[in-house]
Amino acid sequence: MARFVAYGSVRLDAVVPAGMNDEAVKVLTEGIPPVPYGTPVAEAFPEGSFARRLVDLPEVAGALRSLVGPGPTVDHHAVHVRDPRGGEAQPLHGDAIIDTRVDAFDVQLMYYPHDVTLEMGGTLSVPGSHFRRTNESDTGRYQNLRGQTRLVCPAGTVVLLHHGLWHGGRRNDSDTARYMFKIRFNPTVRQVRLWDTGDLADPEVAEILSTRFPWYEAATARLEYYNRIRMWRALTGDDTFDIEYWMTRVSNRPRRVAS
Numbered sequence: 178m179a180r181f182v183a184y185g186s187v188r189l190d191a192v193v194p195a196g197m198n199d200e201a202v203k204v205l206t207e208g209i210p211p212v213p214y215g216t217p218v219a220e221a222f223p224e225g226s227f228a229r230r231l232v233d234l235p236e237v238a239g240a241l242r243s244l245v246g247p248g249p250t251v252d253h254h255a256v257h258v259r260d261p262r263g264g265e266a267q268p269l270h271g272d273a274i275i276d277t278r279v280d281a282f283d284v285q286l287m288y289y290p291h292d293v294t295l296e297m298g299g300t301l302s303v304p305g306s307h308f309r310r311t312n313e314s315d316t317g318r319y320q321n322l323r324g325q326t327r328l329v330c331p332a333g334t335v336v337l338l339h340h341g342l343w344h345g346g347r348r349n350d351s352d353t354a355r356y357m358f359k360i361r362f363n364p365t366v367r368q369v370r371l372w373d374t375g376d377l378a379d380p381e382v383a384e385i386l387s388t389r390f391p392w393y394e395a396a397t398a399r400l401e402y403y404n405r406i407r408m409w410r411a412l413t414g415d416d417t418f419d420i421e422y423w424m425t426r427v428s429n430r431p432r433r434v435a436s
């Protein structure tokens with residue numbers, strides 16, 4: 178969970194079995210019926226449907242349970258195809274720049290049914306960018322950022338993204354269409370200690386939350402650390418958690434009146 182807070186995503190390689198990956202392209206091409214915002218998963222994806230089997234896979238269900246909790250609803254879902262020799266990349270963007278919640282977050286599931294090679298237009302993302310909710314056209318001006326990752330993955334990979342993470346489908350320079358199925362989940366419970374918290378006191382937590390990415394500048398990176406601490410406090414319910422006193426410093430508002 179600390180890694181998710183620092184990086185803004187979690188990647189589950191090849192968790193979807195080959196049989197389902199084989200079915201996927203046909204199912205995704207035919208289309209998954211759209212649902213209105215806020216539809217419970219069980220209603221959005223009927224028992225036995227492809228999407229339901231996908232979200233019920235133990236690794237996927239476990240990660241979703243830890244991140245958004247039980248009974249999430251579907252915000253929207255979409256199939257994204259990067260056409261062979263498509264000629265263009267999608268501009269870098271965050272999906273939710275107006276969403277500045279601290280104590281709740283949405284999760285975007287991205288599922289890749291086939292191997293994605295470097296040429297195939299895998300989703301580019303910028304680790305640690307999810308707290309920078311800048312205007313979409315400002316974000317889109319960046320062509321490449323140090324530390325960005327362009328997804329190369331085996332068939333059946335699922336990536337779960339924080340709603341603020343900067344990302345974009347890359348240009349597909351191969352002869353094969355690249356498929357990706359995305360589902361955005363909204364929580365319906367408070368996102369507090371929903372995961373296995375047995376190792377909360379492990380010093381590695383603070384170390385992971387202090388991860389530095391190559392695009393960070395020395396001073397403004399504190400904005401990232403500060404926002405991670407804020408998110409970690411919300412996730413754990415521990416209002417005393419801090420690293421290097423970053424949050425303590427900026428919340429120091431003495432009430433005592435000098436005599």
Ligand SMILES: O=C(O)CCC(=O)C(=O)O
Pocket residue numbers: 257258259267272298299300301344345346347357359
């Ligand atoms: O096609 C892609 O890799 C990314 C599409 C996208 O931006 C999204 O699903 O939010």
Ligand SMILES: [Fe+2]
Pocket residue numbers: 270271272344345
């Ligand atoms: Fe997007």
